Amino acid sequence: MIVLDTNVISExxxxxxxxxxxxxxxxxxxxxxxxxxxxVMEQSFGAERFLNxxxxxxxxxxxxxxxxxxxxxxxxxxxxxxxxxxGKLRAARERIGRPISLPDAMIASICLAHDATLATRxxxxxDGLDLKLVNPFEAVA
Numbered sequence: 155m156i157v158l159d160t161n162v163i164s165e166x167x168x169x170x171x172x173x174x175x176x177x178x179x180x181x182x183x184x185x186x187x188x189x190x191x192x193x194v195m196e197q198s199f200g201a202e203r204f205l206n207x208x209x210x211x212x213x214x215x216x217x218x219x220x221x222x223x224x225x226x227x228x229x230x231x232x233x234x235x236x237x238x239x240x241g242k243l244r245a246a247r248e249r250i251g252r253p254i255s256l257p258d259a260m261i262a263s264i265c266l267a268h269d270a271t272l273a274t275r276x277x278x279x280x281d282g283l284d285l286k287l288v289n290p291f292e293a294v295a
Contacts, residue, residue, distance in 0.1 A: 156272075157189070157264060158187060160193050162274060174294075188228045189220075189225045190260075190265075191232040194221060201217045230268060236264055247259075254283075266285060273288050
């Protein structure tokens with residue numbers, strides 16, 4: 155299971171996505187890729203802001219398609235014991251002087267609870283969390 159971070163999903167909708175990201179996606183098994191609730195929230199926020207600013211709902215429609223078609227049945231929710239784990243992560247990071255944002259703590263706790271890898275450009279944001287990480291933006295030899 156690989157959970158896609160917001161920056162990875164956003165890259166795929168660019169007119170000219172990063173070549174390394176395109177190649178990374180090409181090598182993945184589609185059914186191994188997942189979204190999670192906090193990433194959907196961040197994507198929804200961006201799509202709604204774009205709609206409010208431009209009047210265009212193209213990003214809203216693209217997100218709806220992504221959730222209902224491309225990732226149908228593969229959106230991991232922030233529920234059960236996961237919120238408690240997220241709180242522990244935030245407190246632990248704060249204690250060592252390396253605070254983590256609420257969305258990142260939510261995403262990290264989902265990945266830890268499901269023993270999933272997180273695909274993100276922002277690997278440094280998740281340092282020290284005993285989390286499996288992959289950066290699709292880096293070239294693979």
